[in-house]
Amino acid sequence: MRTAFLLFIALLGSGCVTSTVDEMVFNEPLAGIGDSTVVILGRRHASDYETEPDFIECVGDHIADRDKTIAVINEIDFINSLYPWFEPRTAPLHPEDINRLLEQEPVAQRMRELKTEYMIWIDGVTIRSDSAGSMTCGIGPGGAGCFGFGTWSNDSNYEAVIWDFTDQAEVGRVSTSASGQSYMPAVIIPIPIIAPVQGTACDGLGEQLLEFLSSEF
Amino acid sequence: MLRLMTSAPETRALAMGVLLLMLAACGPTTVKVEGNFPDPLMEPVPLTMGVWYPEEFANHEFFDEAKTRAESGWIVNTGDAQVAMWDKLLGGMFTEMVHMKGAPSANQMNPVVNAVLIPHVDELQYAIPQHTNIKVYEIWMRYRFELVTTSGDPIAEWTMAAYGKTPTAFLRSDEAAVNLAAVMALRDAGANFATSFTRVPEVAAWMDGGLPALARPAAEAELDSTGALSDEPEGVEP
Numbered sequence: 001m002r003t004a005f006l007l008f009i010a011l012l013g014s015g016c017v018t019s020t021v022d023e024m025v026f027n028e029p030l031a032g033i034g035d036s037t038v039v040i041l042g043r044r045h046a047s048d049y050e051t052e053p054d055f056i057e058c059v060g061d062h063i064a065d066r067d068k069t070i071a072v073i074n075e076i077d078f079i080n081s082l083y084p085w086f087e088p089r090t091a092p093l094h095p096e097d098i099n100r101l102l103e104q105e106p107v108a109q110r111m112r113e114l115k116t117e118y119m120i121w122i123d124g125v126t127i128r129s130d131s132a133g134s135m136t137c138g139i140g141p142g143g144a145g146c147f148g149f150g151t152w153s154n155d156s157n158y159e160a161v162i163w164d165f166t167d168q169a170e171v172g173r174v175s176t177s178a179s180g181q182s183y184m185p186a187v188i189i190p191i192p193i194i195a196p197v198q199g200t201a202c203d204g205l206g207e208q209l210l211e212f213l214s215s216e217f
Numbered sequence: 218m219l220r221l222m223t224s225a226p227e228t229r230a231l232a233m234g235v236l237l238l239m240l241a242a243c244g245p246t247t248v249k250v251e252g253n254f255p256d257p258l259m260e261p262v263p264l265t266m267g268v269w270y271p272e273e274f275a276n277h278e279f280f281d282e283a284k285t286r287a288e289s290g291w292i293v294n295t296g297d298a299q300v301a302m303w304d305k306l307l308g309g310m311f312t313e314m315v316h317m318k319g320a321p322s323a324n325q326m327n328p329v330v331n332a333v334l335i336p337h338v339d340e341l342q343y344a345i346p347q348h349t350n351i352k353v354y355e356i357w358m359r360y361r362f363e364l365v366t367t368s369g370d371p372i373a374e375w376t377m378a379a380y381g382k383t384p385t386a387f388l389r390s391d392e393a394a395v396n397l398a399a400v401m402a403l404r405d406a407g408a409n410f411a412t413s414f415t416r417v418p419e420v421a422a423w424m425d426g427g428l429p430a431l432a433r434p435a436a437e438a439e440l441d442s443t444g445a446l447s448d449e450p451e452g453v454e455p
Contacts (some may be wrong), residue, residue, distance in 0.1 A: 048351050052382045083255040084408030106258045 015195030017180035021204045025172030025212050027164065029117075032069065032215035036117030039073040041208075043123035044088045051122055055158070055202060059122065062206030067214040073114060082110060098168045116165050121211060124158030126198040129179075135186050145188035155179045156201035160209060168169075172212055176204040230366075245280070246291040248392045250298040252400035257309040257411050264424075267330035268307055269317040271337065275300055279341050294435060295399055306407040310414070318366065322369040332372055332423075335363040339376065342401060343398075345391070354391075354398040355382040364420060373419030380405035 004210055040060045042051030053075065060072040079086045085101055102108045135148030157178070162172040180195025211217045276296040280289035307314040319325040322334045340359040346352050357380050364373040381402030383394055415421060 047382075048353065050382065051354065052384065080255040082258055083404070084257055084259075084411045087404055087408040089405055089411055090408050104259060106260060110258060 004113070015180050015182045015193050016176055017195045017197055017200045019176065019178035019200045019204050020160070020175065021056075021176045021208055023174045023208050023211075025162065025173070025174070027167075027171045028212055030215065033117050033213055034114065035071075037071040037073050037115050038063070038118045038120065038213060039078045039114075039116050040088065040120045040122060041075055041078070041091075043121055049125040051124055051158075052126070052198075055124075055126070055198060056122060058202040059160075059206045059209065060204060063213065066206075066210050067216055070210075070213055073116065078114070078116075081114070082107060086140075095163045095168045095170050098163070098165065107154075111165070118171075118213065119163040119165055121161045121163070122158055122205070123161075124156070124201075126154055126156040126201070128205050129153050129155050133184075135184070137186075137191065146186040146190050147188070148186050150184040150186075151181060152182045153179060154195060154197040156197050158201055158205055160205055162209070162212065174205060174208040174212075176201050176208075178204065245289050248291065250295045250396050250397055250399040250403075252298060252302075252396070252403070254302045254305045254400075254404065254407065257306055257407070259310065259411060261310045261312045262310060262415060264311050265313040265315060265329075266307060266311040267315045267317045267321070267328065267333035268301055268302075268303065269320055269333055269335050270292060271320070271335065274336055274338060277338050279343070282342075289423045293395055293399065295403075298399065298403055299336075299338070302407055306411060307334070310411055317367075320369070321365050325367075325369075327367045330367060333365050335365065335368055335372045337361040337363070343395075345395075353384050354394045355380070355384050356395075356398045356402040358402055358406065360410075361420075362422075372423050373417060375417050375419070377406070377409055377413065379403070379409060381405055382452065419453050 018212075040056050040063075042053060042056045044050045053140045056075050059076070063070055064072045084090055085104075086108060092101060102111065131150065131152035133148065133150035134145055135150050137146040138144065155177070157175075159173065159175040161170060163169070164171045178197050178201040180197040180200070182195045183193040184190050185193075207217075233373075274296070275293075277299055278292055278296060279290045280286050284290075286292065304314070315328045315330050316335045317325075317327045317333055319327065321327060321335070327333070337360065338358055339361045342357045344351075344353075344355040346354065349355075357378065360379065362373075362375055362377065363371065365371050379402050381398045381400065381404070383397040383401060398405045415424065
């Protein structure tokens with residue numbers, strides 16, 4: 001009875017999400033990446049959006065949690081340790097640009113220390129596409145409460161491009177899109193029923209990247 | 218029974234304190250930009266570079282451009298962060314970075330360096346989500362750099378843009394977002410400067426003229442002519 005109630009609450013607490021993932025990879029490391037490392041970086045060139053740092057961290061955590069042998073370098077640590085070469089203005093846009101970076105001996109030395117074999121660039125964003133409904137909240141001597149109904153939808157679109165750092169070539173592209181509708185009915189207490197759109201996109205992308213990088217999946 | 222154990226002067230002081238607190242609550246919100254700036258990873262340019270931060274640069278701030286400073290609801294102080302970032306960048310970008318004691322001029326005694334860099338923030342623009350309906354905080358700055366000898370003679374002068382933005386985020390305050398956008402703009406300024414300095418035509422021409430002799434202020438040169446500070450080896454015929 002208690003389990004059924006918890007399941008009901010869990011179902012009530014999350015909205016529906018639909019998600020699709022596309023993948024195209026070459027030269028998959030069948031034996032895994034060994035003691036090399038992977039770095040996942042967000043593209044931040046667009047003027048009207050930024051790939052969320054939280055999303056980059058989520059994908060990295062997904063990979064590192066599922067396969068403990070894969071070392072994922074933290075995005076901020078990587079960018080700081082190679083400043084100013086991975087700022088939005090200076091970051092390489094094509095795999096061929098890596099050569100230009102490695103011409104600088106301090107950069108080449110740092111890359112050797114970090115043992116980075118794969119560099120994964122993620123570009124995309126989660127946006128709230130539309131919303132409707134209204135809610136009124138009030139407070140008085142007898143108590144407080146809300147009444148109304150709100151709904152909104154979120155859309156996530158992300159693309160990950162995998163660069164092989166040694167071969168200085170692009171070895172794969174994975175894209176994911178997810179959308180979901182969230183609801184918030186309120187009768188005295190607002191009850192948010194949130195669709196985990198970004199989380200679903202993170203899991204979808206992370207799973208595909210894991211399949212590429214790991215020998216166990 | 219509770220009795221107040223205060224004398225008349227203490228009561229006045231207390232009332233004054235409360236009044237000041239109330240007035241302070243009506244003043245503008247001040248955001249002091251703070252951030253950690255990494256050392257640049259690059260081969261140092263073989264120069265001993267002096268740097269002089271003018272007062273308006275070291276105390277740089279901006280506020281609501283539609284109002285005066287006193288009327289603005291908020292003030293963003295970037296001066297300390299500017300100095301921290303440029304100190305870190307120039308310290309790693311050149312063989313040696315030296316702070317000047319005063320603005321370079323013929324009458325100012327300053328340390329011996331190849332040249333002195335003087336940065337200025339000529340223009341700053343910002344956009345917040347309330348202005349643009351885009352959920353991004355943006356800061357754009359135009360810097361002007363003067364490269365001069367320690368005597369103040371111009372070597373080069375050029376401008377450079379820097380841009381920083383940060384998206385709105387759940388539970389992030391406006392102050393934190395503006396701070397982050399400013400830090401991103403400063404990092405961009407450093408990245409732009411580090412990758413373009415030697416490509417500024419006047420700077421490139423100056424450096425192509427051979428590694429410049431360490432420039433010395435005229436005040437020192439005058440002392441040299443009197444022999445007081447002469448570094449010529451004794452007994453050497455001119």
